[in-house]
Amino acid sequence: MHNQDIFDVTIIGGGPAGMYAAFYAGMREMKVKLIEGKDQLGGFLHTYSDKTIWDVGGLPPMKCAKLIDWLVQQAGTFEPNLVLGQSVDALTRQDDGVIGLHTLTGEVHYTRSVIVAIGRGIAEVQKLELDSAHHYERSNLHYTVQNLNYFAGKKVLISGGGNSAVDWALELADLADRVSVVHRQDAFRAMEHNVKQMKSRVKVFTPFKIDRLYGNGERINQVAISNLETGEDIDLEVDEIIISHGYSSQASNLARCGLVMEEGMIAMNQLGETNVPGIFTAGDCAIREGKVRLIAGAFNDAIVAVNSAKTYIEPTAAGMAYVSSHNELFKEKNRDLEKSDSLNGKMK
Structure with missing residues (x-):
């Protein structure tokens, strides 16, 4: 039996796909937890933090470290529950369908759906x-x-x-x-x-x-x-x-918990679904026909996975969130931004 809080979706991995999934799941008014094995968010991006990134839509060229900062800030918009320094080792499913995620530190996290976004897993330099x-x-x-x-x-x-x-x-x-x-x-x-x-x-x-x-x-x-x-x-x-x-990647134990693998990656369909009900995937750890292996592609994977997780736990839910310019969740946040801009203008 589980006595802890049960989350709507738990995201495993704090790279670009995982961070954007946390943000977008907030837009979908889901109760979100993000588990990252390292002691900081950013994932594989930290291996080239001093490189310049050019190909993220709508953003000027910037150092990868700056992009990490912005992604971290965006991921925290809806205050997800953040767990650092824990690696998911196994999963179990309760009689009521709730999934238990077991970590190497002995913790168990309970959730109605899972998005695996572990990137390259445990990457080891060649x-x-x-x-x-x-x-x-x-x-x-x-x-x-x-x-x-x-x-x-x-x-x-x-x-x-x-x-x-x-x-x-x-x-x-x-x-x-x-x-x-x-x-x-x-x-x-x-x-x-x-x-x-x-x-x-x-x-x-x-x-x-x-x-x-x-x-x-x-x-x-x-x-x-x-x-x-x-x-x-x-x-x-x-x-x-x-x-x-390059790097060699060792698939995490989670990836071997009944998930179908192809070429060392988790097989998914066009909806981000794996072969295990309630478990979805996004980013570099995933593979399907037409997969785009860019940061921009990881963002799209995250959106698709979150939408699928939302309709999995709530079948009558809309297929996607309203865009931010029309989403009621941003009204108060927009007012706060306008107040901040106005205050900064007066200070200048």
């Missing part, structure tokens, strides 16, 4: 596969970039062929003394425009891989790269190395 690599991880071998200015005036080598590698190359092109990019294939898995820009601004080596690291035991000062087709070796002087080989 490290450089050289025996000597780990010796330099505390000095000048990096797997993420937290401060662009750290690389100013330095000779930087980037290894990788995805969006992150290309984006870092562009961010550092005018800041570093020299930027070189090494990729095992001729084709890059990144936006075509950005790849074109990168090739015009930095030295690109394809199809090459890092073969050997040379250093003094503390820092790498030279790297040998080899051509995978010809065997040609080239030595490059370096000050800093950035490895951007």
Whole structure:
């Protein structure tokens, strides 16, 4: 038996999909809980907090850290119950249909519906596969970039062929003394425009891989790269190395609690429904035909999942919320904004 509060929807995961789901579920007047395994919201966005984001509709280019701040603020609009530092490990269903979410800390959270938005799950960086690599991880071998200015005036080598590698190359092109990019294939898995820009601004080596690291035991000062087709070796002087080989994701235990998986992700239909009644999904952890793997796509997934959760627990409910410009819930909030704007105008 459960004696705790029962929520209409519990969202598992505090990345873009989870945060927007919390906001939109508030618009649908649902009682919302959000559970995040880390001690802060933002999810995978924190791995590139210093990168500039261009492709969120209606927003100017901004650092990812700023986007996180805005998403967190929006997620709190309707004051959802926020639980940090707990990872959902299993689920059970009561006789009355209420779902119990069991966490690794021993807590149980009760809810009428669930939206799984765990992103990439427990993401582990793909490290450089050289025996000597780990010796330099505390000095000048990096797997993420937290401060662009750290690389100013330095000779930087980037290894990788995805969006992150290309984006870092562009961010550092005018800041570093020299930027070189090494990729095992001729084709890059990144936006075509950005790849074109990168090739015009930095030295690109394809199809090459890092073969050997040379250093003094503390820092790498030279790297040998080899051509995978010809065997040609080239030595490059370096000050800093950035490895951007992507991440491997371990599906959480929740994803194995009867949910159908495809390619390591949770299978969903066009309505965000999984194969388990009452459990919906959104964001990077989900897969379906036509899935859009952008932050903007995560927002759309969240809306669809919330609408499905709403009609699951309340079959007579409307299929979607009124838009914010017509939603009665925002009348008082709009008045508060107008008062604040008026006060700020007087203070100026």
